[in-house]
Amino acid sequence: MAMHTLIKEKGISGINVHDWTVLSHKTSILNSQEIDNATNELGIPIPEMIFGNNFLSIEHKSGFKLEFKALPALAMVDQSSKSSDLIKVSYAREWFEKRSMANQEHITDVVKPYDWTYSTKYNGTNLSTDKSLVFSPTTSESIDIEQLKKPDPILFYDENILFEDELADNGTAVLTTKVRVMPSCFFILLRFFLRVDDVLFRIYDTRIYHRFGTNTVIRECSTRESSYRETRSRIPRSKGGDLSLLLDSNWVSSQLPEKESQVEVLTLSQA
Template structure:
């Protein structure tokens, strides 16, 4: 059932789905439980790797324009981009990474018909969403309007959605989440992959999607940040003493990490 809230937008609430219809857009966020054991077996077999401990494979965030443009964020397409090259599992070392990798592989091998392949056990992914309709192209002439986002516009719809999470066998955390806010003038999505490998490194890959209503462009900004665990920990303010809680805060960590790479893309609405 949908509830009409004003002449300019309509909030959506249908079972496990919430969202908003505004101007020529429809936004939907679907949240449900983690995958069942049968779904996990099928996903592992399809991807060829053990999947994260907590995977919300049926969760999604989608935005769709009346022109046919659609952008969707899901866990399994993101995991399909995890590196499975021959040396991928050795790119990051921890004290017992080999033992952990063998253990995870053995736990899942009865459900995977192919030979277990090496894979990036941190689940690092540069997934930027699944696109239907108009495609994104790299641009140097478009950018997210930061000044517009600073304006105190009311938030008509806000949502957070977890796609997957893994504690890396108590070595840290890997988590992929979406956050979205819709204002009367625009919307902004943040898809964030956050990685913490204790005593080794921090890594963040952010994808931001921005659209100002009344324009024909959707901006996608992708960036990767990374630094050592030691250097990041050293940035904790002295006033905080040995309080390491900041290292669990992806926003604080992101503000401390140097940018490794970035690009801006644009999709034109017809």
């Protein structure tokens, strides 16, 4: 068993293991003043539930540090005048049918001055003291899935919500982190999950993997997307029309086709 020390402070849990410190901080949603500040800083209305002070961070003795927080993620939300075009063009029929049933305005009025789905391809904030510690694309490295499948004891596990919005009762957009530390490695999943009812599903995943004793950190970013109708059609008949699977991001992810994927590697100054 790896030598490790668990961390437990007010709102913070984590672990020190193999020259690494992993921290997860959870607290309440932003207060009204913090919301005003965040809205002014970002220039867009922020999600209904924003845990702007929550974070997940990993730090190595070499000076490498990667952090995951809500506001940097929201700063990457498209604010161009064409930010809603992808949904409007690719899923126009679904949007028209949904809005017609609700006796709302025509689809051409869907466009807003920001991407109201809060879709973000944020993959972490690099806070390394050594500026040479950056991720670079690779074709020779990959996450060791077989290692992660092994029944290793879990030294530390945590889940954290960074933001969530019900999209005016049209679905949900949520950004979460999960971290799992084993004696042999650690694994992080940052997931943006989008469901627009009767329209589409979209998932942006960032996976971070490090095997202790090596000097590399691997980051894999992927995009999955499909129409709501197609995804719903994949519910097994044995479920008898039970739509609860559509609320399960893990099940939805397993059904969505991968649109794009990139693997990056960062080499630590010291193993």
